Amino acid sequence: MPQQAVAVEDLKYYKFAGVEDAVQPRILIAPYFYMEETTWDHWLPLNLEFVEMAKQLAPNQNVFMQVVISKDILLDKDLLLHVSESIKGSAADGVFLWIDNFDEQEAGLTLLSNYIQLLFNIGKCKQIFNLYGSYFSIALMKTRPELNLAGVCHGLEYGESRPVVPVGGGLPMSKFYYPALHARIRYEDAVRLARPYLESKELYLGHVCKCDKCRDLMNNIVSPEEAFAKFGEGKPITFQRRNQIVTFHYPTEEAHDHCVRHYMWNKYREFNEDIREAGEIAGQLEGAARKFEEILGATGVNYLLKWAKVLRKKVG
Numbered sequence: 001m002p003q004q005a006v007a008v009e010d011l012k013y014y015k016f017a018g019v020e021d022a023v024q025p026r027i028l029i030a031p032y033f034y035m036e037e038t039t040w041d042h043w044l045p046l047n048l049e050f051v052e053m054a055k056q057l058a059p060n061q062n063v064f065m066q067v068v069i070s071k072d073i074l075l076d077k078d079l080l081l082h083v084s085e086s087i088k089g090s091a092a093d094g095v096f097l098w099i100d101n102f103d104e105q106e107a108g109l110t111l112l113s114n115y116i117q118l119l120f121n122i123g124k125c126k127q128i129f130n131l132y133g134s135y136f137s138i139a140l141m142k143t144r145p146e147l148n149l150a151g152v153c154h155g156l157e158y159g160e161s162r163p164v165v166p167v168g169g170g171l172p173m174s175k176f177y178y179p180a181l182h183a184r185i186r187y188e189d190a191v192r193l194a195r196p197y198l199e200s201k202e203l204y205l206g207h208v209c210k211c212d213k214c215r216d217l218m219n220n221i222v223s224p225e226e227a228f229a230k231f232g233e234g235k236p237i238t239f240q241r242r243n244q245i246v247t248f249h250y251p252t253e254e255a256h257d258h259c260v261r262h263y264m265w266n267k268y269r270e271f272n273e274d275i276r277e278a279g280e281i282a283g284q285l286e287g288a289a290r291k292f293e294e295i296l297g298a299t300g301v302n303y304l305l306k307w308a309k310v311l312r313k314k315v316g
């Protein structure tokens with residue numbers, strides 16, 4: 001029996017669940033160090049050695065290399081090539097990628113293109129999972145098989161990017177994942193975008209979102225405006241901050257739950273949508289940018305145009 005099940009306190013659970021052979025990890029991750037522009041030469045050889053050692057210790061297991069790098073490594077073409085060649089030549093069966101604080105919405109064209117270049121280089125030999133990615137990575141996964149991007153991860157409503165050194169969470173805000181924008185935006189902005197479609201349930205479901213959560217709200221609340229308002233419900237909370245009394249519109253538990261479920265269904269759709277043409281996705285993103293620019297401003301929709309441009313470009 002595997003090691004995990006030997007612990008006496010666990011045995012009853014396996015017995016209860018009728019599990020004869022307890023869960024085995026599908027993938028082992030070799031120990032790793034975070035690599036920056038100024039430290040990579042210390043850590044890269046060690047990281048590669050750890051993969052070798054893990055492979056020797058567990059020759060029959062899938063051993064993945066976790067590659068945690070700073071964005072500046074992506075901005076130095078020679079370094080990017082050197083690091084990706086080393087990873088390609090490693091003993092790893094695959095790669096988990098974490099680029100420090102790499103927000104695909106905020107990244108410039110160069111960074112986005114170099115990210116694709118990194119995937120392309122490593123992907124020639126190894127399967128890659130991006131541990132913190134947004135719709136941009138999902139689009140790459142679906143339309144660029146040559147990149148070998150096998151998976152994209154994130155949490156529910158968070159974790160589409162993540163800094164290596166954690167920062168404070170800040171105050172929770174009501175945010176609505178606007179499907180056509182593939183982004184969470186302030187509830188107030190979402191209302192402005194959705195307003196023309198709140199005249200009827202059909203308009204809303206046809207033009208804003210028809211996920212299970214939205215269908216449920218629209219079908220059970222007579223007024224579409226009231227139904228949509230469920231995403232933005234909050235209660236005022238007053239507290240003192242730096243000698244000031246601040247009143248803050250804190251999302252209710254119910255509103256938060258609606259937002260999370262709506263986000264989840266939208267991600268489910270994004271992952272499962274049968275689109276394999278980068279040009280088709282780029283066209284949709286450009287269409288959304290044109291449609292919403294008037295309300296969100298050029299800066300607010302700029303990332304859609306950047307994504308579209310990079311998706312249309314051939315790499316490698």
Ligand SMILES: [Zn+2]
Binds near residue numbers: 211
């Ligand atoms: Zn929805």
